[in-house]
Amino acid sequence: MRYARHRAITDEVRDGAVSVQDLVVRLGVSSATIRRDLAELADAGLVRRVHGGAAPALPVEIDRPYEEVADDAAAEKHRIAQAAAALINDGDTVLLDIGTTTGALARELRGRRITVITPSLAVLDALRDDPVVDLVLLGGVVRRRYHSLVGPLTEDALRHVSASLVFLGTSGVDAEGWILDTTTVEVPTKRRLVESGGRVVLLADHTKFPGKGSIRVCDLGSVSTVITTSLADPLTLARAREGGTEVLLAP
Numbered sequence: 001m002r003y004a005r006h007r008a009i010t011d012e013v014r015d016g017a018v019s020v021q022d023l024v025v026r027l028g029v030s031s032a033t034i035r036r037d038l039a040e041l042a043d044a045g046l047v048r049r050v051h052g053g054a055a056p057a058l059p060v061e062i063d064r065p066y067e068e069v070a071d072d073a074a075a076e077k078h079r080i081a082q083a084a085a086a087l088i089n090d091g092d093t094v095l096l097d098i099g100t101t102t103g104a105l106a107r108e109l110r111g112r113r114i115t116v117i118t119p120s121l122a123v124l125d126a127l128r129d130d131p132v133v134d135l136v137l138l139g140g141v142v143r144r145r146y147h148s149l150v151g152p153l154t155e156d157a158l159r160h161v162s163a164s165l166v167f168l169g170t171s172g173v174d175a176e177g178w179i180l181d182t183t184t185v186e187v188p189t190k191r192r193l194v195e196s197g198g199r200v201v202l203l204a205d206h207t208k209f210p211g212k213g214s215i216r217v218c219d220l221g222s223v224s225t226v227i228t229t230s231l232a233d234p235l236t237l238a239r240a241r242e243g244g245t246e247v248l249l250a251p
Contacts, residue, residue, distance in 0.1 A: 005029065005037055007152065009054070010046050019053035045215030046184060057184060072100075073205040076229055076250075080203050081105040083227050083250040084167055087201065088114060092164045095193055096123050098148040098186055099169025101203040109133060117161050119154050119189055121147040136161070143185070150185045158192035166197030168223070170204050172211020177220040177239055180213025190217045199224045206231035220245050 005027055012018045012026065023034045038054045041047040047054040081104035088094055093115040096102040103122035115134040116127060121142070127135050140154030168190065172180040179202065181187050194200050194217070202223045204211075209232045220226070225246040226237070237247050 002037070005033075006041060006046075009034075009037055009041060013047050013054050013056055017050055017053060017055040022053070043216070044187065046187070073207055076205040076231070077101045077104045077203075079229065079250040080205060080227050081108045083248055084201060084203055085109060085112075087225075088112065088165060090114065093117065093162070095161070095163040095166040095197055096120055097167060097169045097190060097193055098146065098150075099203075101205065102167050102169050103147075105167055105203065117163060119149040121149065140189075141185075146183075148186065150189050154189050155192050158189070158196050161196055163197040164199065166193050166200045168193060168200055168202050168217075170202060170208055170211065170213070170217070172208050172213040173202075173204060173220070173236060174210050174213075175236060177236070177243065179217045179220065179223070180211065181215050181217050182213050184215060187215050187217055194218050194222055201225045201227060204228050204232070206233070209233035209236050 008027060009023060012023065020031050020034050024031050038047060038049060042049045042054070045057055048057050077100060080101055084105050085108035090113045096106060096116055096118040098120045102120060103126060106123040106126035109116060110127065110130050111132050113132055115136065116123065117136040117138065119138040119140060124135070124137055127133050138149055138154050138157045140149030141151040143150055170179045171182045174180060181190060200223045204226065206229055220240045221243050223245055225248060226240055227248045227250060229250050241247055
């Protein structure tokens with residue numbers, strides 16, 4: 001119910017500012033409930049609190065095209081992808097997030113007897129002609145510039161899947177241990193991915209420490225393992241270890 005309200009509120013706010021009282025009438029709940037919802041959504045960067053209600057979140061950095069982002073730290077991403085592939089056993093079902101590092105991981109999985117579930121068109125491109133990998137593509141709205149599928153259809157589909165491993169991407173990890181993203185429409189999908197797997201593995205090259213991002217996806221406590229390289233910020237990695245998160249450094 002709370003999730004449905006949050007979806008309804010973000011849909012209402014998308015077209016402009018809306019008051020608490022309007023949301024009370026439309027959703028049939030108390031003003032205290034609406035204020036709590038708005039506080040949670042504002043904390044997540046999905047709306048902006050204004051006097052008496054909420055408004056659309058401030059625009060964030062425009063997404064760079066997938067091909068351009070893929071060139072950033074490309075050799076490092078390849079090493080991280082190889083280390084991630086080593087965690088996967090034959091017969092596993094794995095969820096691959098949107099992103100360039102998970103796209104690199106997909107190329108390492110060709111010929112493996114596994115099931116790959118993904119909202120990433122880059123993963124589809126890497127595995128579509130592989131006769132061995134069982135590939136499941138989640139539905140959704142196509143974001144052509146970033147080769148991804150997002151939106152309510154994607155999020156609802158993730159309710160019906162379960163994976164032994166989830167490989168998560170990020171635009172940055174801040175000093176407090178929050179995993180961040182720059183794109184509002186991708187955040188709900190990423191949160192659903194985290195909820196759909198037994199072991200969540202964050203793939204992040206050194207530029208993601210701290211990286212960029214204005215929206216919190218989850219904290220490092222929600223992640224079982226971080227795969228990065230020795231170039232990553234040692235203080236952030238130390239805090240991750242202290243919190244019980246395994247840190248693997250790709251060679």
